[in-house]
Amino acid sequence: MAEFARRPETNRYGTRPTMKDVAARAGVGLKTVSRVVNGEAGVTPDTERKVQEAIEALGFRRNDSARVLRKGRTSSVGLVLEDLADPFYGPLSRAVEEVARAHGALLINGSSAEDPDREQELVLALCARRVDGLIVIPAGDDHRYLEPEIKAGIATVFVDRPAGRIDADAVLSDSFGGSRAGVAHLIAHGHRRIGFIGDQPRIHTAQERLRGYHSAMEDAGLPVDERWVSLGSTEPERVTAAVEQMLSGPEPVTALFAGNNRVTVTAVRVLAGREAPAGPVALVGFDDIELADLLGITVIAQDAAALGRTAAERLFRRLDGAAEEPSRVKLTTRLLARGSGELPPPPGVR
Known part of the structure; x- marks a missing residue:
């Protein structure tokens, strides 16, 4: 019973x-x-x-209602993610929740679906419910709408990407350095024609990873053909078309750098189902993915849990009265060599 x-x-x-x-x-x-x-x-x-x-x-x-009236705090914080279904955000969200729980706070989260309007709607809805603070993975590039809320005392920390057009705390991964290291790794294994497939060009991380790609190619004295670069939606149809375009023609790329986990997954599917008479195509992806170790996928790994934990700890320092100037924390990435990025180009191909 x-x-x-x-x-x-x-x-x-x-x-x-x-x-x-x-x-x-x-x-x-x-x-x-x-x-x-x-x-x-x-x-x-x-x-x-x-x-x-x-x-x-x-x-x-x-009686938490009476406690709110007495102390002016609700013991709740909001977390606005890009996509709750993206596995990258699982450990990040869990780390934020653990820090919030240690501080006796409830975590409320939601997804912006990469839509700036939806982000603003969700953030302001959380503010209307009097959360004490916010952790935001931004979809938009103009966060001036948050200025009145921050002035009213709602502590705010941005994660993965910085805020747009306001000064605010931010915790980021080194997208530029990670991308440059991944492309340099492909160059070190003999590749000269390297394709880059990234996210929407308006997104800060996509810009930084593209910048790292160009920096690695420039450091090696290698030209970049415009046909080797593709930014846009990470939907499988778009990424598939970009991969196939780069692998076609008289001088196809011999290696690919995937700008995030969703691009990597699609690229792996395309390469696995493609006949490659000229030999296998090398691949390095930004973000680790499930089963990448078993599949032998070389990646640039971020520490999503560290991002969430660092942001949450910063948020609660603000809530405890820290009056420091807004700061930007940048966490390092790691190259995990597993085989796909170490494949050499076909003999005689430079």
Whole structure:
């Protein structure tokens, strides 16, 4: 038979139990109960046990509405992601939630679907619900709409991409350095015709990864044919067309650099199903993907959990009163060589 949570007792006035009722039952002062309920120091283990037993016996629940009115804090924070279905955001979201929980806060998240209007709508909806702070993976490039909310005290940290047209804390991966390292890795294995397939050109990370690609090619003294670069939607149809175009013609590319995990997945599918008379095509992807280690896919790996954790810790420092100037933290990436990026070009092809 299913067990049901016991309904709270009522006090002698017929209302839900209060901290005064808990204090009376435990034989302690009201301030002691408040300390236990709010996780404050200064209570002996034996006294804390008595209070917890009284709380359990009475079915007492803290009145967060009254606490909000008293302290001006809701103990909740909002997280706005690009796409909840993207596996990159799983460890990031989990890390934010763990930090929030450690601070006694509830995390509320939602997805902008890479739509700037949807991002603004979601962010302002969270502000209207009086979250204490926000962590935002931005879809748009103009965040001046947030200025009144930040001035009103809502702490805000941007992740993965910086805010647009306002000064705000940001925690980023080194997209430029990671991309440059990945392309340099392909060059070191003999490739000279390297294709780059990235995300929408308006997105900061896409711009930075393209910049890293150009930097690596320039450092090696290699020209870049405009046909080797394709930015746009990461939908499979668009990426498939870009891969096939780069691999066709009299001088196809011998290697590909994929600008994010979704591009990498599609590129792997295209390369796996394609007959390659001239030999296999080398591939390096930005972002690790599931089963990449088993499939032998070389990637530039970000630490998504570190991004989320660093952003959340920064947010709670702000909420605790840190009055520092907005800062930008950049986390390093790692090249994980697994085989696909180490394939040499076909003999005689330069």
